[in-house]
Amino acid sequence: MDGLSRAHSSLGGRIQPDRVHGSLYTDPDLFEWEMENIWHRVWVYVGHESEVAKPNDFIVKTIGRQPVIMTRDRDGKVHLLLNRCTHRGNQVCSADKGNSRSFTCPYHSWTFANDGRLMGYAFADGYEGKDKSQLGLGRVPRVATHKGFVFGSFAEEGPTLEEHLGGAIETIDRLVRTSPEGEVEITAGFLKHRTKANWKFVLENECDGYHPAFVHQSIFNVAESGIGSLYGAESTAVTRDYGNGHTEVDLRPEFRRIGQPLGWFGTNPARLPDYVSKMRAAYGEEKANEIMIDGTPHVMIFPNLFIAEIQIFVIQPIAVDEVVQHSTALQFKGAPDLNRRMRQQTMGSVGPAGLLLADDTEMYERNQRGIAVRRPEWVFLGRGTHRERRDADGFRIGHSTDEVPSRGIWRHYQGLMEAAP
Amino acid sequence: MSVPSDRAALMWDVQQFVFREARLQDDHEYAAWDELWTDDGVYWIPANTADGTEVDPEREMSILYDNRSRIRLRVKQLLTGRRHTQEPKSQLRRIIGNIEILSVDEPDVRVGANSIIFESSIRDDTTWAARNEYVLRYGEDGLRMAYKKVTLANNNRAIFTLSFLV
Numbered sequence: 001m002d003g004l005s006r007a008h009s010s011l012g013g014r015i016q017p018d019r020v021h022g023s024l025y026t027d028p029d030l031f032e033w034e035m036e037n038i039w040h041r042v043w044v045y046v047g048h049e050s051e052v053a054k055p056n057d058f059i060v061k062t063i064g065r066q067p068v069i070m071t072r073d074r075d076g077k078v079h080l081l082l083n084r085c086t087h088r089g090n091q092v093c094s095a096d097k098g099n100s101r102s103f104t105c106p107y108h109s110w111t112f113a114n115d116g117r118l119m120g121y122a123f124a125d126g127y128e129g130k131d132k133s134q135l136g137l138g139r140v141p142r143v144a145t146h147k148g149f150v151f152g153s154f155a156e157e158g159p160t161l162e163e164h165l166g167g168a169i170e171t172i173d174r175l176v177r178t179s180p181e182g183e184v185e186i187t188a189g190f191l192k193h194r195t196k197a198n199w200k201f202v203l204e205n206e207c208d209g210y211h212p213a214f215v216h217q218s219i220f221n222v223a224e225s226g227i228g229s230l231y232g233a234e235s236t237a238v239t240r241d242y243g244n245g246h247t248e249v250d251l252r253p254e255f256r257r258i259g260q261p262l263g264w265f266g267t268n269p270a271r272l273p274d275y276v277s278k279m280r281a282a283y284g285e286e287k288a289n290e291i292m293i294d295g296t297p298h299v300m301i302f303p304n305l306f307i308a309e310i311q312i313f314v315i316q317p318i319a320v321d322e323v324v325q326h327s328t329a330l331q332f333k334g335a336p337d338l339n340r341r342m343r344q345q346t347m348g349s350v351g352p353a354g355l356l357l358a359d360d361t362e363m364y365e366r367n368q369r370g371i372a373v374r375r376p377e378w379v380f381l382g383r384g385t386h387r388e389r390r391d392a393d394g395f396r397i398g399h400s401t402d403e404v405p406s407r408g409i410w411r412h413y414q415g416l417m418e419a420a421p
Numbered sequence: 422m423s424v425p426s427d428r429a430a431l432m433w434d435v436q437q438f439v440f441r442e443a444r445l446q447d448d449h450e451y452a453a454w455d456e457l458w459t460d461d462g463v464y465w466i467p468a469n470t471a472d473g474t475e476v477d478p479e480r481e482m483s484i485l486y487d488n489r490s491r492i493r494l495r496v497k498q499l500l501t502g503r504r505h506t507q508e509p510k511s512q513l514r515r516i517i518g519n520i521e522i523l524s525v526d527e528p529d530v531r532v533g534a535n536s537i538i539f540e541s542s543i544r545d546d547t548t549w550a551a552r553n554e555y556v557l558r559y560g561e562d563g564l565r566m567a568y569k570k571v572t573l574a575n576n577n578r579a580i581f582t583l584s585f586l587v
Contacts, residue, residue: 096469096577189469189481192579196544218503223494324579328482346482352583353466353485355498361582362506365544 015414018382018407022371025198031320037417038303039064040154043164045305045314046070046080046140048186049148051097056114059097062316063152068140069093070150071114074101078145080152081116082138092137103137112137147176148184149305167395168246171297175307178296179332180278186312186328188343191351193325197364199303199317200409202325205360206300206308207247207405209239210383215363219355226266230254230400237400239384240391241408245302245416249400252294264295264309267341275338296330300405302412311346321368325361327351381406422559424527431522435532438557438564439517443536446586447513454586455496459558459567462489466587471576484576484583506584512541513585517553528559529567536571540585547581550574 010030014021024030044063051059052072060083061068067083069092085092085105092103092112102119104111109122116137121127140152144161149172151161162169176182195202205211212231213220220228230237236253255264261276262268269276269292279288296309306313307330314326329346331339349356371379384402391397398404425431438457445454458464466485470476478486487495498504515538523531531554538549556568571587573580 189476191468191482191484194579194581196581215505218498218501218505221501221503222497340479343480343482347486348491351468351482351484352580353587355495358506358582358584359504362584 011414011417015410018385019378019380020410022377022379025200025368025371026320028320031198031317033417034317035064037419038413039317040066041158042155042303042416043142043144043151043153043159043161044303045301046150046152048184049078049145049150050185050187052078053187054099056099056101057097058093058100058114060093060095063140063154064317066154067091068152069103073113073115077115078143078150079115080140080143080150081112081114082140084138085110086118086135086137087121147172164244165301166244166246167242167393168244168248168299168301171248171299171307172301174294175296175330177283177291178338179334180275180282181332181334182282183333185331185333187331188329188346190314190326190328193327193350193352193357193361195323195325195361195364196321197323197361197368198320199315199323200413201364201367202313202315202323203300203303204406204409205364206306206313207239207249207298208403209235209237209249209400210403211360211363215359216356218359223355226263233401235400238391238397239400239402239404241396241404241411243395243408243412245409245412246300247302247405247408248297248299249405250397251298251400255293255295259293261289261292263293265338265341266345272337272341275335278334302409310342311350313350323364325357327357381410422561422563424525424530424559428522431525431530432520434564435522435530435557436520438566439520439532439534439555442566443515443517447515449499449507449510449585451496451499451586455493457566458489458492459560459565460489462492462566463487463568464492465568465570466583467570467572467576469577470572471574471578474577484573484580485587504584506582509543511585514539523554530557530559530564531555532557538587544581549583549587551587 010033014024046061046068047059047070052070055072055074055076058069058071061070069081069083071079083091083093087108087110090105090107092105102111102113111119113119116139118132118135141156142153144151146161176184209231213228230251236257237251240248240250297307298309300306304315311327311329316324318324327350329342381403384398388396388398388404396404442457464487465478467476468482468484499507515536517534517536519535521533523533534553536551536553540547552572554570555566557564558567
């Protein structure tokens with residue numbers, strides 16, 4: 001079968017408006033097609049410019065299962081290079097990160113500049129008449145950045161990053177406003193949480209507002225946390241489908257109703273006076289208050305960047321039943337007192353020992369085992385279809401506990417998987 | 422109580438304490454384990470240090486970096502019976518070995534040890550290996566733990582959920 005008919009037959013009615021077939025989480029062939037039709041095609045989040053802050057910094061990331069070296073060359077330009085020697089395919093970089101002008105393959109000592117050019121090879125007389133310029137490192141064909149967030153696409157052509165982000169671009173703009181200097185930094189290092197589940201369980205859960213009251217009941221019961229009520233039946237928060245697979249739980253209606261600056265962060269201006277005065281100086285009193293009441297977004301940028309108010313997660317698919325969740329605290333430029341609290345709260349809540357995320361991850365793994373059971377074959381995603389509506393911008397929204405996000409993800413997924421390769 | 426001047430007696434106290442802590446962790450005796458800590462206790466499981474990289478827990482992410490109140494919160498969460506990742510609980514057996522007295526600074530004793538933990542959970546069986554460093558403090562009722570740092574041998578790689586007491 002050619003790729004097109006394979007793609008069509010692979011879905012074969014497994015995605016319907018309010019239900020999807022369980023095999024979408026367990027089918028190993030489908031996982032391979034997802035690599036080609038999603039991960040090697042759409043814009044995938046790779047890293048943040050602040051992770052390669054200085055000239056010659058590099059850090060190893062992934063796009064799908066492809067290892068990518070994100071470098072900053074000596075002139076400051078960011079490159080996404082593939083970690084494979086063009087000679088015989090050895091890994092050229094075995095460090096996780098560092099600072100280097102070049103990468104030397106340990107096998108036969110071919111040396112590449114951090115912009116990908118082949119600088120030289122050992123015993124060069126053996127390559128007389130060969131064109132070095134054709135033997136540079138492979139690279140991700142398209143690289144684009146929004147507010148410091150670096151995305152890569154393996155597709156030579158296609159929608160621009162702005163077109164891909166669509167309406168969700170506003171959530172990133174909303175995020176960076178929480179810095180008095182308008183910039184986010186990713187400088188606190190990542191926790192890496194290995195998870196025996198399909199990546200789409202993670203993707204869907206990030207904006208599932210139905211589960212917190214149950215999965216996180218244990219911590220809500222013992223910690224003084226206001227998070228629980230945001231996801232209750234009485235909540236005025238909304239779920240939103242931005243299209244292109246991007247989804248959000250928009251908590252602003254609740255934060256605005258409460259009207260407390262920094263209430264979204266479980267604190268108040270008296271406890272972060274330096275931050276508050278910097279925000280007022282930067283934006284003016286009224287605008288600063290508005291920003292500090294609204295807080296940061298809870299948005300899942302398809303397919304792999306989850307901005308979760310105080311931290312980010314990056315989803316890395318490993319196999320049909322395995323995914324790694326990378327998580328770190330958001331850091332806002334010019335806000336050291338805010339950042340300290342960001343790190344403390346993030347460390348407590350996420351990662352392998354997190355008071356929140358260890359329970360989410362338990363659900364992902366149980367879901368992976370449960371979904372393999374033969375009857376019934378379907379996942380029911382019909383919560384809130386009767387009250388789904390459009391917001392002023394035309395995006396689908398629903399109650400904070402409704403399955404608007406999952407339905408939006410699957411609608412986009414179907415389009416990508418059924419598209420011609 | 423002060424630090425025993427007899428080295429064998431000191432080692433006896435330290436071993437008994439460390440073995441008891443290990444048993445309370447293996448047996449999920451959360452409240453009794455919580456009692457082992459001093460009021461200023463710090464419980465630290467760093468990330469991204471196993472290859473020798475230095476990480477400042479005040480600046481960078483750790484798998485766990487609990488002050489005394491967060492240790493208590495963690496224990497309270499486990500005691501709710503609704504900490505899903507530990508219901509059913511991991512079945513655990515660990516060996517603490519290579520115990521060394523690293524230094525004595527009255528009333529504190531710095532101790533190093535290795536640990537191997539076998540975990541059987543509903544996901545699968547997992548083996549963990551770690552270097553442990555403790556500060557044990559002599560007080561009125563014997564030794565308590567003022568500091569415990571657990572450096573997992575694979576803490577720079579992606580690791581499974583670690584929700585039991587390590």
